Amino acid sequence: MKKQAIAQATRQRLLVAAAQIIQAQGTESLTLEAVALVAGVSKGGLLYHFPNKAALITGMIEGLLHAFGLAIEQELMLVEGPVAGRWLRAYLRATFTPAGQQLELTAGLLAAVAADPALLEPLRARYELWQQLVVADGLDPTLATIIRLALDGLWMADLLGLAAPIGAQRDLVKTLLLRLASTTHMQGELI
Amino acid sequence: MKKQAIAQATRQRLLVAAAQIIQAQGTESLTLEAVALVAGVSKGGLLYHFPNKAALITGMIEGLLHAFGLAIEQELMLVEGPVAGRWLRAYLRATFTPAGQQLELTAGLLAAVAADPALLEPLRARYELWQQLVVADGLDPTLATIIRLALDGLWMADLLGLAAPIGAQRDLVKTLLLRLASTTHMQGELI
DNA sequence: ACAAGTATACCGTCCAGACGGTATACTAAA
DNA sequence: TTTAGTATACCGTCTGGACGGTATACTTGT
Numbered sequence: 001m002k003k004q005a006i007a008q009a010t011r012q013r014l015l016v017a018a019a020q021i022i023q024a025q026g027t028e029s030l031t032l033e034a035v036a037l038v039a040g041v042s043k044g045g046l047l048y049h050f051p052n053k054a055a056l057i058t059g060m061i062e063g064l065l066h067a068f069g070l071a072i073e074q075e076l077m078l079v080e081g082p083v084a085g086r087w088l089r090a091y092l093r094a095t096f097t098p099a100g101q102q103l104e105l106t107a108g109l110l111a112a113v114a115a116d117p118a119l120l121e122p123l124r125a126r127y128e129l130w131q132q133l134v135v136a137d138g139l140d141p142t143l144a145t146i147i148r149l150a151l152d153g154l155w156m157a158d159l160l161g162l163a164a165p166i167g168a169q170r171d172l173v174k175t176l177l178l179r180l181a182s183t184t185h186m187q188g189e190l191i
Numbered sequence: 192m193k194k195q196a197i198a199q200a201t202r203q204r205l206l207v208a209a210a211q212i213i214q215a216q217g218t219e220s221l222t223l224e225a226v227a228l229v230a231g232v233s234k235g236g237l238l239y240h241f242p243n244k245a246a247l248i249t250g251m252i253e254g255l256l257h258a259f260g261l262a263i264e265q266e267l268m269l270v271e272g273p274v275a276g277r278w279l280r281a282y283l284r285a286t287f288t289p290a291g292q293q294l295e296l297t298a299g300l301l302a303a304v305a306a307d308p309a310l311l312e313p314l315r316a317r318y319e320l321w322q323q324l325v326v327a328d329g330l331d332p333t334l335a336t337i338i339r340l341a342l343d344g345l346w347m348a349d350l351l352g353l354a355a356p357i358g359a360q361r362d363l364v365k366t367l368l369l370r371l372a373s374t375t376h377m378q379g380e381l382i
Numbered sequence: 383a384c385a386a387g388t389a390t391a392c393c394g395t396c397c398a399g400a401c402g403g404t405a406t407a408c409t410a411a412a
Numbered sequence: 413t414t415t416a417g418t419a420t421a422c423c424g425t426c427t428g429g430a431c432g433g434t435a436t437a438c439t440t441g442t
Contacts, residue, residue: 029428031426031428032429033427033428043428043429047428047429047430049429051429052428053427053429113430
């Protein structure tokens with residue numbers, strides 16, 4: 001195998017190992033040594049790929065952003081429903097997608113908030129952008145924002161184990177959210 | 192002043208100091224020494240009130256649970272709207288309560304997830320209870336769950352600075368959520 | 383084609399400093 | 413006088429990261 005390809009795989013293993021440690025034992029246990037051990041690399045090897053701890057965490061967040069961005073783009077290609085709410089529905093489906101539920105990568109968020117909240121900056125920037133797209137999606141901006149917040153809430157409930165809906169209830173939530181995100185105008189008492 | 196009262200105030204200062212440190216510098220900077228310094232107490236003084244770090248974090252979470260529980264109870268006393276959705280609306284208004292301290296204490300959650308996810312257990316238990324109340328509130332359970340998730344999402348967006356709606360937009364979100372939580376049955380295309 | 387030279391990927395050790403926690407001394411209110 | 417509350421001094425452990433070294437893959441001059 002090509003050397004570069006191996007190196008790339010090692011890098012990925014390190015990222016995954018870091019996420020696993022966080023999920024299992026909390027960010028405080030995220031030490032360079034532990035990550036290296038789980039990934040089957042020496043500490044020096046880890047530091048080759050990520051020159052310091054912050055770089056490792058940034059790597060996780062960038063990975064998350066990249067994966068989720070791809071998931072959205074993919075969902076956007078699906079032809080469905082009215083034009084209004086198109087983007088929001090893609091975002092919605094992406095969060096319900098395995099990639100969106102890659103809690104592994106999501107753990108990077110926790111690591112960032114632990115090590116230095118400033119590391120969240122790229123994520124914040126992306127969220128600002130997403131929020132802009134959400135309100136400009138042709139739906140009622142307020143309802144669209146609520147849908148967005150509900151998706152984020154679900155994501156957090158999953159991450160922290162805070163009574164996230166599962167099974168059939170989860171499907172119902174998804175279905176209703178999708179329907180809300182297809183509503184160009186609401187009737188009667190709602191708005 | 193009574194000595195006990197002073198001690199109680201010191202305890203509170205320690206909790207607040209811990210929350211401030213977390214918000215400003217991340218959980219990794221939450222060291223006993225730093226907390227003591229910010230609170231204007233020596234390390235020994237801190238350890239009198241909280242025998243170890245886990246106790247300090249548990250204290251923050253219990254404080255959050257207590258404060259939020261009180262806020263809900265208070266909102267429940269307000270007479271308004273239909274019976275259905277009564278509890279959810281109280282939860283909703285409590286979430287929007289401008290008690291800045293609440294956000295401070297919320298930081299305890301981050302500390303818990305950093306130090307040891309098991310410390311979240313009391314919070315998880317409480318959430319299960321809340322979720323039960325949410326679905327049994329007389330509204331459509333799925334819509335009620337979505338509202339709950341949106342509130343949690345808002346809470347997280349505030350906590351992490353992820354494009355949380357502010358100002359007029361925030362008020363609109365609150366108003367629409369309240370209206371959704373007063374809807375005993377939805378019309379037309381929605382359900 | 384191939385030796386010589388260079389870049390890439392990774393290893394193992396070491397250390398200064400920070401951290402949680404203990405032990406003990408002090409102080410002022412009751 | 414007692415003791416709740418706070419201060420000071422200290423210890424053992426762990427951590428991030430620096431560093432020097434090695435082996436394998438590439439590139440280049442000839």
